[in-house]
Amino acid sequence: MSFPWAEHYKPKHPFMRWMDDRLPLPRLVYNAVGKGYPVPRNLNHFWNFGVLAGLALTLQIVTGIVLAMHYEPSAAGAFASTEHIMRDVNGGWFLRYLHANGASFFFIVTYIHIFRGLYYGSYKPPREMVWMLGLVIFLLMMATAFMGYVLPWGQMSFWGAKVITGLFGAIPLIGEPIQTWLIGGFAPDQATLTRFFSLHYLLPFVIAGVIILHIWALHIPGSGNPTGVDVKSPQDTVPFHPYYTAKDGFGAGLFLLLLAVMVFFLPNYLAHADNYIPANNMATPAEIVPEWYFWPFYAILRAFTYDFILPAKLWGVMAMFGSILLLFFLPWLDKSPVRSGSYRPKFRMFFWILVADVLVLGYCGGKPAEEPFVMISQVATIYYFAHFLIILPILSWVEKTLPLPNSISESVLHGEAEEAAPADIGLAKPAKA
Amino acid sequence: MAAVDLSEEAAPQAEQGGVRRRDFINIAAVSFAGVGGAALLVPLVTQMSPSADVLALAQIDVDISAIESGQAIKTIWRKQPIFIRNLTAAEQAAANAVDASGLRDPQTLAERTKEGHRNWLITLGVCTHLGCVPLGAAEGEQKGEYGGYFCPCHGSHYDTAARIRKGPAPTNLEVPEYEFRTDTSVRIG
Numbered sequence: 114m115s116f117p118w119a120e121h122y123k124p125k126h127p128f129m130r131w132m133d134d135r136l137p138l139p140r141l142v143y144n145a146v147g148k149g150y151p152v153p154r155n156l157n158h159f160w161n162f163g164v165l166a167g168l169a170l171t172l173q174i175v176t177g178i179v180l181a182m183h184y185e186p187s188a189a190g191a192f193a194s195t196e197h198i199m200r201d202v203n204g205g206w207f208l209r210y211l212h213a214n215g216a217s218f219f220f221i222v223t224y225i226h227i228f229r230g231l232y233y234g235s236y237k238p239p240r241e242m243v244w245m246l247g248l249v250i251f252l253l254m255m256a257t258a259f260m261g262y263v264l265p266w267g268q269m270s271f272w273g274a275k276v277i278t279g280l281f282g283a284i285p286l287i288g289e290p291i292q293t294w295l296i297g298g299f300a301p302d303q304a305t306l307t308r309f310f311s312l313h314y315l316l317p318f319v320i321a322g323v324i325i326l327h328i329w330a331l332h333i334p335g336s337g338n339p340t341g342v343d344v345k346s347p348q349d350t351v352p353f354h355p356y357y358t359a360k361d362g363f364g365a366g367l368f369l370l371l372l373a374v375m376v377f378f379l380p381n382y383l384a385h386a387d388n389y390i391p392a393n394n395m396a397t398p399a400e401i402v403p404e405w406y407f408w409p410f411y412a413i414l415r416a417f418t419y420d421f422i423l424p425a426k427l428w429g430v431m432a433m434f435g436s437i438l439l440l441f442f443l444p445w446l447d448k449s450p451v452r453s454g455s456y457r458p459k460f461r462m463f464f465w466i467l468v469a470d471v472l473v474l475g476y477c478g479g480k481p482a483e484e485p486f487v488m489i490s491q492v493a494t495i496y497y498f499a500h501f502l503i504i505l506p507i508l509s510w511v512e513k514t515l516p517l518p519n520s521i522s523e524s525v526l527h528g529e530a531e532e533a534a535p536a537d538i539g540l541a542k543p544a545k546a
Numbered sequence: 547m548a549a550v551d552l553s554e555e556a557a558p559q560a561e562q563g564g565v566r567r568r569d570f571i572n573i574a575a576v577s578f579a580g581v582g583g584a585a586l587l588v589p590l591v592t593q594m595s596p597s598a599d600v601l602a603l604a605q606i607d608v609d610i611s612a613i614e615s616g617q618a619i620k621t622i623w624r625k626q627p628i629f630i631r632n633l634t635a636a637e638q639a640a641a642n643a644v645d646a647s648g649l650r651d652p653q654t655l656a657e658r659t660k661e662g663h664r665n666w667l668i669t670l671g672v673c674t675h676l677g678c679v680p681l682g683a684a685e686g687e688q689k690g691e692y693g694g695y696f697c698p699c700h701g702s703h704y705d706t707a708a709r710i711r712k713g714p715a716p717t718n719l720e721v722p723e724y725e726f727r728t729d730t731s732v733r734i735g
Contacts (some may be wrong), residue, residue, distance in 0.1 A: 179593055
């Protein structure tokens, strides 16, 4: 793992040497995020978002553990205990708003992280496994977020639980028994709440485990970079510490600043007012929408309105799950040998159309299921699938790509020097390189 | 890597006293993060302190009009038992007959009761050893060798002023803050 010129861990202190012979944990850290991990020197700020997602997960786990000390997973007491956290517990409002907005920020940084991967071809060989493990993390995140949203047992919690578990009811024959099994009854109730709480507590640790695999798989070939050109020599890399710890630290500062703005000034901006009404199984809220981070998928779900061989409901559910499962095949759908979108002019254009398409889907998903939103969702859904199943495979055959730089250091020193070279180095080096 | 080391030597940027601009930025950034991290610890720690609804129960009013001389009642304050005992003249005399200075936790009955209400002994029903509820408040319970309270867990004996006289408990039964609002009503807490 890593390049031959990576720094080796050489503990100086006798205790650290004693430790290294018995439990080489400092060595592991050194080689993973310390001086021992050489990283391409030209990473831009889009490479901050993996670390930011890790930070967001940490924040969710810490605040979540604390909230669980006050939350009561019972149909009778869940709503009241949530309000108890907001009103009575010392700093409870702060911790809950951190947790709720932290979930949104986790998704924001993860979406940017995913689109970074899509633009720079991070899913291409040799990093297919990194990509697929990332998708597993994304699916686990969605499950965790959904179950977390049910816990306050407000109107949106209850009806969200009913609607989302209803997705499984679309499966022919076994669908309805599966739905009944999932919620432990005929409608969400105590059994649903207790199991969701249990799983909501468990899954973040599963995510943390898959993140370890994700990073492990990443460190075999090493990080990608904006040119998509492989690392060839020591001139192409800088050690992770201090260069990227500092750069990620800067990103983390901005992330926390924006999170603080939301927590302190707009704590309910991303929430839904209906969830401050206790769950009522006799009245559905006028307009039922999931959290914003599910909107694109919700739009795909609702885009299917005709029974075509199979019932429309089943098509919607298959398309919604398919829109993510499809991404597992991306490394084999896009066979272009050039990784980075910066050297693929046509791909780049279609990439931005895809971004716009997903934003349109998201917009429609947050709107009521009426015209023109249904029609727009249908067009956008077709385009989403066309992008991956038709456009990308064709592009990878016909596109004429731009010439790649010979090496990362060359790309840095000729043309992009100002933006990509670490301080002090870029200018001092050309004569020697 | 070699290039990195070379360049750092090539551009020492040493200014006054060998402190570089980067050193200052480094220290400032790490300190700022440290202060921020420490500040975040405050709500994470204080959330475990009693919440507002718990503190709201921290004051109770008790009607003591029905307690006859020689009787005691148990009530609940802050989720803990409280003993309110109407001492008989003999019990007060027994408590006052003891030389307080020779006790493990020297206190006189006067120090443990209120002026004008010397017969009312109000204490927490929590043994100061390890927190069991001592016997002696209810009718027919064992009152220990000194006629006050007896903790069955580890054998602490308290006298009629609820002072520790024998056994492992380190201090007398705690007297909570209280005041007589009228002759028959006590506010505890």
